[in-house]
Amino acid sequence: MKNIWNSTTKDLVKKYVAYRIPAIRDLVFPRYRYSIDPAQLAFLVNGIESTKETGGGVVLEIGVSWGQTSVFLLEHLRSTQSQRPVVLIDTFEGFVESSMRYEVAHRGKKKADIDQFRYCSPAIFEHNLRRLGYDNFEVIVGDCCEVDYEAIGPIAVALLDVDLYLPTKYTLDKLWPHVAPGGSVLVDDCIQGTEWDGALQAYSEFIKSHDMPFVQVGSKGGALTKCR
Ligand SMILES: C[S@@+](CC[C@H](N)C(=O)[O-])C[C@H]1O[C@@H](n2cnc3c(N)ncnc32)[C@H](O)[C@@H]1O
Incomplete structure (x- = not known):
């Protein structure tokens, strides 16, 4: 039988x-394991794909936390047989003190509500990505306002996800000149009335000063695309 x-x-x-x-x-x-919307993830994928022919450029995530979106970006590149470099930036110690002080003093936020993300570790973050078999990435540990974006190289796509006003504002100003023609930046948390609406204020001021339109992606993404 x-x-x-x-x-x-x-x-x-x-x-x-x-x-x-x-x-x-x-x-x-x-x-759903991502902290950004499906439409935001799709925007990043489209940004990576649409810059392929123009020689690529770096894929950047600023504010990575546990790495969910980092894994998404690396997996997209792996599944398309691309070895494009991904640069991942975080303090891995949460927000810098001066940014939180600004939110409390000038934006009516409470420190207890915004003092988050102190639990991360760059060693564990990197180990987790290597364990998944990714090797086309570099981790930069530090304040994104102090990173030399010119040294990173032409930027094809960047997710800027550091929530508060000051780091979003300073990083947009420093980053934008190094975004490649046709490249794009997606700012998360561009939505009013949350603890993280400093990102919206910084994005709004940036587009106003550069005479650019507000381009909403999903429920909370604000996009910038550089002309080719
Ligand atoms: C909302 S989380 C990022 C989530 C991540 N992008 C994702 O999709 O899973 C915000 C991150 O920004 C980081 N961060 C905040 N201020 C920063 C700064 N000035 N420089 C670098 N990283 C910063 C925090 O440590 C935290 O990990």
Whole structure:
């Protein structure tokens, strides 16, 4: 008689049972793991693809936290057989004190509400990405306002996700001259009435001073694209 209790059947039974045990089911339930919208992720992918023919350029994420979006960007490049460099910048210690002080003194925020992201570690962050097999990235540890963007090279696509007014404002000013023609920057948290609406203020001031339109991406992305 044929053995119907083969490994495929056993696997199926295991999954059937696990899916019905609440403690296990809760660990693996499907959920959205990104802190930015699907439309923002799509914008970044389109930005990477549309700059391919013009020689590429660096893909940049400023403010990386645990690395969910970093993995998304690296996986997109891997799945398209691209070795384009990805540069990932964070303090890995949360917001710098002067930026938080500004939010409290000038933007009516409470420090307790905005003092987040202190738990990260660049060593664990990098280890996690290498464990997934990625090697076309560089991690820069430090304040994004002090990074030399010219040394990084022409920037094809950047996600600027540092939430508060001052780092968003200073970084936009420093970064923009090094964005390649046809390249783009996506600023997260361009939405009014949240703890992170400093990003919206900085983005709004930037587009006003450069005579550019407000381009909303998803529910909270603000985009900038450089003319070719
Ligand atoms: C909202 S999280 C980034 C989320 C990430 N982009 C993602 O999609 O998963 C904001 C990050 O910005 C970092 N950050 C805040 N101010 C910074 C600064 N001045 N320079 C560098 N990183 C900063 C914080 O440490 C934190 O990890």
